[in-house]
Amino acid sequence: MAPVLELRGITKSFPGVLANDHIDLMVEKGEIHALLGENGAGKTTLMNILYGLYNPDEGEIFVNGQKLEIKSPVDAIKAGIGMVHQHFMLVPVFTVTENVMLGEEYVKYGDVLDRKKAADKIHEISNTYKLEIDPDAYVSDIPVGMQQRVEIIKLLFREADILIMDEPTAVLTPQEVEELFKIIHTMIDQGKSIIFITHKLGEVMEIADQITVIRGGKVVGSTTPHESSLNDLASMMVGRDVNLEVDKTESKPGEVVLEVKDLKVLDPQGHVAIDNMSFNVHSGEVLGIAGVQGNGQTELVRALTGLLPAIDGEIYLLGKEISKNSPRKITELGSAHIPEDRQKDGLVLAFPITDNLVLNTYYLEPFSKSIWLDQKKILQNGKELVENFDIRTPSPTTSAGSLSGGNQQKVIVAREFSRPIKFLVASQPTRGLDVGSIEYIHKRLIQKRDDGCAVLLVSTELDEVMQLSDRIAVVYRGRILDVLDANTATKELIGLLMAGIIPTEEEKQKLGSKQKQIRLT
C-alpha cells in the first residue's frame, strides 16, 4: 500500500534564504511522524507548502499514491490534509460552532447558516474523540487548552485524515500536553495520520513512531525513537556536538537588588495575572523564572519595568519603592529591560540603528544638551556599539527593520548593556534566534552577571532557564510555587511545579537525588 503522504524534492526559497532544499518525507497511515528541527530549520515552511499556504519552487506531493497540486488551503482540505497552526486561527468573537464550520458551513434554504446541525456534528465528534467542548461558547471566553481542542475539531469536522500539528505543546501546561497526547492516540486509533512538528526532543521520544530531522532546510536524518537516543537527535538537529552548556563560574551573590513583596497585577483584560508574588534577586546572580507561557510572566516583567500598574504590593529596586513609578524613572535607577517582543516593544524599525541605540537615553548627556539632540555624539555612539557588539550591518545608519532577528536583538542588548545598570530583566531573550546568536546572547548575559548585575531571566524554554540561572523560581498561574537551587534542581521537579503540582519533601528528595538528565530535552 502506498504511504498516505509523500513529499518529493520540495524546494522553496525566500529572498536570501533557501528555506527548503529538496526535502523528501514519507508518512505511513496511522503513524505519528515527528518533524524535528531548530527554530528556522524550515519545518513550518514545509508544512505551509503542504497546506497550500505557500507554493513550492520545485517538488511533488503525493497523497495515497496520487500526485496532487496543492495551490491553496482549499486543495489541501479536499485532499484530507488539516493543520493546527502554532498561532491559533480562531476568530475570538465567533462561537465555537461558527469557528468550526467557517469555510465548510452547513446551510439551509440556500445560504442560511444551520447552526444546530453543525453543533450536532460537533457533539458527535467530541463524543468519538473525547474532546469536551461547548459549541455555543465564544472562543474569546475559553482557555487556551480548549481553544486548541477547537482547532482539532475543525480538522475532524472536515474529515481530515492527515493532521499537521505545528508546535502544539508550546502553549500548554504539562497536563494539557498529556491530555493532548491522549487525544492524538485516540485519533490514531480512528485511522488518522499525524505530523507532529516540534523542537522539543523529549516529546519526540515520547510520542513519535517515526522521526525526520531537518536542519538548514534539508533533511539530515530519519530514525525512530527506538533506534536513537536523545543525544543522537540533539546533535543531528543542531549539526555539531552540542554544547549548549554555558561556561560559567559559581555565582557570587551580593546584596539584594530587587525585592518584590506581595505583588498583585491585573492583565489588560482585568484578570488577575500576578497573585501575591514575592521574591528577590541579588547582585551577581541570575534568577530564572520558569513556567509555561501565559502564567503571568509577561505581566510580571511589565510590572517590574513600569509598563503595567500593580494593584497591590511593593517592588523595591535598590531599596527604592518603584511600583508606582514610570518606566523612565525605573530605567534611570539603573534597570534594563530586554523585552519579550523585540520588534513590538524594543525597537523602532523605521529608525536608524543609531537612534535605536539611544532610544531611552536620547534625552541625557552626551546625546543631548537641554532640548537639542547632539547628532554627532549619537552617531559616534552608534559606530562604537555596532563595533563592540558585533552587529552585522552595512552602516550604523541603516534602519533597524532591515536587520536580521539576531542582529536586532544585539541592538537591544548593546543599548541596554552600554549604560551602567544594576538590574536586568531579560524576557525571552533568545526567542526565534539561531544557535550562533543564542550563544552570543547567553555569553553576554553571564558576563553581565559576573560584573555584579542582578539578572532576572524569564523564559519559557526550560533548558535556557536551567543553563543560565543560579536559582530558579517556578511560576504557575501568577504565583511562585517554589524557588530551587539550579545546581540541584532536576527537570522532573521543575516540570511538576510548572504543572502546578507541589511535591512533598520526600518526593523532592527522590527527584533531587536522581541523576541529572541531558539538559537539552
Add this chain to the structure above:
Amino acid sequence: MDKSENTQKKPLSVFWDEFSRSNILVIILAVFTGIVLGGVLVAFTTNEVYDAFRVSFWNGLGTAIRTAWNTYVSLFTGSVGDPQRISRAFESGDPLAIRRAINPFFESLVQSTPYIFGGLAVALGFRAGLFNIGVEGQIFIGAATGVWAGYALTGLPAFIHIPVAMLFGALGGAIWGFVPGLLKAKTGAHEVIVTIMMNYIAFRLVDWLLKFPMKDPTEFTPKTPWILSTAQLPRFFDTPIRFHLGFFIAVLMAVLVYLLLFKTTWGFELRTVGSNPNAARYAGIKITMATVVAMTLSGALAGMAGANEVLGVNYRLLPAFSSGYGFDSIALALLGKTHPLGVILSSLLFGFLRNGARSMQLAVGVPIDIVSILQAVILAFIAAPAIIRTIYRLREPKHKEDLVTLGSWKG
C-alpha cells in the same frame, strides 16, 4: 556584493540605479503622470477635440495635444507670468505695468502661504502617528480668533499687534487641535472621527459668530469689521501685488518644525510615538503627552493658516472663506513626504497650480477643479509608488515603503 557589482558599471548607470530606487524620482514621475492625465481629461472634455476627431484621427490627436498644451501654457503664465509681457513691461519702464506683469508669480506665493501652514500641520500630525483631518476647521477657528484680535484690540503698535493677532489665530487652532488630541490620548477616541466632527462644529460656530457677536453692525450681510491697519501683515509692493510677510512667517514655521522634529529631544519623542507607540512606552516616553502636544501644535499651525488669510489677504472674515485648504493640505503633506522642506516645495506646487488654474479658467475655460483632480491622482501615485514603478518599469526598492504609520479606529 553590491560594491563589486557597482565597480563594473559605468558611473552614470550606477547613478541611474540609485536614482531609480529613490523616492524623489517617484515623486517627480507621479507629478508628471498626474499632469499628463490631467491634460488627457482636459482634451477629452473639449468640444473642438471631438470635432477634430471627426475630421481625422491625426487631426483629433493634434487638436487634443494642442488643447492640453494651451491649457498648461495658460496655467503657467497664470502662475508665473507671461515672459513676453514681463519683458515688454520692463522695456516700457512703467512701474505699474511691471508690477502687473510680475504679479502672477507673487500671487502664487500668496496662494502657497496657507498651504505651507496647513501642510506643516498635517505633516506634524503624521510624524506623531496622528491623522489630523480637522485642519479645515482649525483654519476657520484660527481665522475667527485672529480677525477678532485684529479689529478688537486697539491702541497697539504694529510690531506688537501683528504677532499678537497671529498668536490669537494659533491659539484658536490649538484649542481645536487640543480637544481631539486629549480625547485620543485619554479615551482612545479616534482622531479622524473627532476632527471631522470638530470641523462641522467649527463651521457652524463661525457661522454663528459672524451672524451675531462678531458681525459688523454697519453691514447687512454677516461679515466682521475690517481689521485695524496695525494688525495687517505688511505687503512688500504696491498694488496689485498682495505678497506679504505671511509667506516668510510660514517659511520660518517650516524651519521651526524641522528643528523641532529632527533636532530636539521633543521631536525624537514625537517621532518615536508616531513610529512605534509600544517602543515609545518602553523607552519611557509619555505617549499621552506627546499625542496632546502634537495635536495642539498641529492645530496651532492650522490656526495660523487662518489668521494669515485674514491678516494678510482679506483683512476681514466672510462666511465660507476657506476653499478647502485643509483637505488639500493632507495631499500636499504626503506629497512632501511629511518633511518640512518637502511641505514647502509641494505647497509652492499647489499654490502655483491653484493660482494658475484661476487665470486658466478665465483664459481657456477649464474649470479650476482640475487642480483637485491633479492632486488626487498625484497623491494616489505617491501613496502607491508601486503603480509608478510598474508604469515606468523602475527597480523595486529593497525595503517596504511606508508613507506614514497610522492606526485604525481602535487607536
Add this chain to the structure above:
Amino acid sequence: MSTQTETKTIQISKGILKLERRKRIIMGAVFLVAALFIWLMFVSDLDPGVETRFVMTPGGASAEAPDWVFPTSVYLNIIAGISAMLGAYQIIRGFGKRTYSILALVAIMFIFSFLAWATAGGSTNLAGLLRIMVVRAVPLTLGAMSGILCERAGIINIAIEGMMLTAAFVSTVFASLSGSLIVGLLAGVISGGIMGLIHGFLCIKYKINQIISGTVINIFATGITSYLSSKYIQKVDYQYLNEPGMFPQINVPILSKIPFIGPILFSHNMFVFAMFIFVALLTFLLFKTRWGLRLRSVGEHPKAADTLGINVFKTQYMAVILGGMMAGFGGTYFSLGSSGRFDEVMTAGRGFIGLAAMIFGNWHPVGAMGAGFLFGFFDSLSVRASLLQVNLPSEFLGMAPYLATIIILAGVIGRGHAPAAEGEPYEKE
C-alpha cells in the same frame, strides 16, 4: 490543584466585575444626570400651569390625527422621575445586556423633554419633525451601511462622501439623458461600485493606507464632479443634462392611513422604504448566512479565513464594491430623491456623518439606522429652530449631532468594537 483552579476562576470574575462595575456606574450616572438636567434646566424654568401642544399631523398628510396637548411640567416630572429610577437601578443592579437599549430610551426621553420644554406655551408640529427626521436619516443610514459592509470585511471606508457625490452626479446625467429614473439610479449605483473598486484596488492590491486611499477618492470625486459640473451641466447649453426628475412619493395602501405613524413612516419616496429594506436585509445577511459569516471572519481574522480556504482578497473586493454600490445608492438620493438636480458638493459632508453613524451604531445596521434617526432629528430640528418658543440659535442645534458623536465616541465606545483586523492590509506570505 482543583482548589487553585477555583480561586483563579473567582479572581478572574472579580477582575472582570471590577471593570464591569465601573462601566455600569458611569452609565447609571449618565441617566441620573439626564434626570437632574430635566429638573433643573427645564422644569424649574416652566410655569406650573403651562401646556405643550404637539401637532400630530404633518402638512399635507395622508391621515389626520388630533393634536396632543399636555401639561408640560407634570409630564416632565414624570419623565425625569423615570429616568432617575432607571439610573438608580443601573447603579445598584445594572441592566446588563439591555444597557444600550435603556440608554437609547433615556436619550429619547431627554430629547422629548427638551422639545416639550421648548414648545411650552406654544405648539410644534411633532409629526412634521419626525417625518423630516426619517427623510434626513436616509443618506446617513445608507452611508453608514456602506461603511459597515467595507469595515466588516476589514477595509476602512472614509470615502463614502466621495462615492455618494460621484453617484449623485452620474445618476443625474444618466437619468437626464435617458429620461428614466431607473437608468439613472442604476448608473449611480454602478458608479459607486466603481469607486469602491478603485478603493479596493488602492488598498488591497497596492496596500495604501486605507484612510489615505479614502482621502484620495474624496478629493478626486469632489474634483471630477465639480469639474464636469461647471464644464457642462451648470451651463445653459447643457441644462438638459441636469433635469433628471425625481422619484415620486408613494403612499403605502392602508398603512399610510394610520394616523400619526402613517405619514411619518409610510408616505415617502422609495428611498425611505429601501432604507428599511436594506437595513433588514443586511442584518440578516451579515449575521444569519454563510456569506455574512465569511465576510465577518475576513474582517476579524483574515489569516484564519485564509487557512480555511476563504479567499480574503476576493471577499474584500466584493465588500468594497458592494459598499461602494450602497454608498452610490445613497448618493442618488441627493439627486433623484431630494433635489431633482445636481449641485456641486451637494452631499455636504453627509458621507462623513454616515461614517459617524456607523461607529455610533456599533458597526450594526440597526444601530446605524438608530444613529441616523438621531442625527436626522437634530438636522430636522435645527431647520425649525426659529419656530420654537425658546431662543436657541439653529447653529447650536446643528452642532448637537457632532457633539453627541464626540461624547459617545470618547465616553462610551472609546477603543470600540471595530472589527479586529480593520485597517491592516492582509499580507499573504
